[in-house]
Amino acid sequence: QKEVEQNSGPLSVPEGAIASLNCTYSDRGSQSFFWYRQYSGKSPELIMFIYSNGDKEDGRFTAQLNKASQYVSLLIRDSQPSDSATYLCAVNIGVGGGNKLTFGTGTQLKVEL
Amino acid sequence: DGGITQSPKYLFRKEGQNVTLSCEQNLNHDAMYWYRQDPGQGLRLIYYSQIVNDFQKGDIAEGYSVSREKKESFPLTVTSAQKNPTAFYLCASSIERAAFFGQGTRLTVV
Numbered sequence: 001q002k003e004v005e006q007n008s009g010p011l012s013v014p015e016g017a018i019a020s021l022n023c024t025y026s027d028r029g030s031q032s033f034f035w036y037r038q039y040s041g042k043s044p045e046l047i048m049f050i051y052s053n054g055d056k057e058d059g060r061f062t063a064q065l066n067k068a069s070q071y072v073s074l075l076i077r078d079s080q081p082s083d084s085a086t087y088l089c090a091v092n093i094g095v096g097g098g099n100k101l102t103f104g105t106g107t108q109l110k111v112e113l
Numbered sequence: 114d115g116g117i118t119q120s121p122k123y124l125f126r127k128e129g130q131n132v133t134l135s136c137e138q139n140l141n142h143d144a145m146y147w148y149r150q151d152p153g154q155g156l157r158l159i160y161y162s163q164i165v166n167d168f169q170k171g172d173i174a175e176g177y178s179v180s181r182e183k184k185e186s187f188p189l190t191v192t193s194a195q196k197n198p199t200a201f202y203l204c205a206s207s208i209e210r211a212a213f214f215g216q217g218t219r220l221t222v223v
Contacts, residue, residue: 008153032210043203043214044156051210088155092210100146100171101212105155 003027004091006104014112019076021107023089026070032092033065033072037085038106044088048074079111116140119204119215125223126191126198134189134218136204145187146205146212149173156203162187191220198222 005024013019032051036044050056050063062075086106117138126132144163148156158171162181176195191198199222205212
């Protein structure tokens, strides 16, 4: 079982719709959760982080964490063509190795006009 | 202008050569990381360092070496022992829990 799993997509949504991206993780001791956006040929950019159960909102982005279900999601409201990118989920396993992040393989999002 | 600088942006290596990728940060971050990304794949951890003069192997360290002589610098050497080095290499640094990335080096074996 992979430590961090994401559906590779592509996930296609129309402009203005809500995009929902999901991620599951295997280590119950995981403490910190991150979403990165990566445009083709570029490096990942941190867009959201969440540490506690529940929702965290920042502009059009909402991160949701459910530690009991080992599930973290990212909602993008009013999706724009500029949101088209690969979204990487990352988890800080937090076991011995400090702040080492483990990444999922990413979900490709396409926002269509 | 604070940030993480990787150089070069593109690098070509001949079979059997060692090459060194540079990573410098002026964010005063303690921790630094090297990741490798293959096409359509996620990031895999090569090496990481929490403090100066100390570093640990990640998940795919074979064929790679690093040093951490200064807080600001964490160079990665891709040795001839790395049989499939063509990839996008990303350096990151972190404070507290989140990691921030440089612009990456795209290495190609010719």
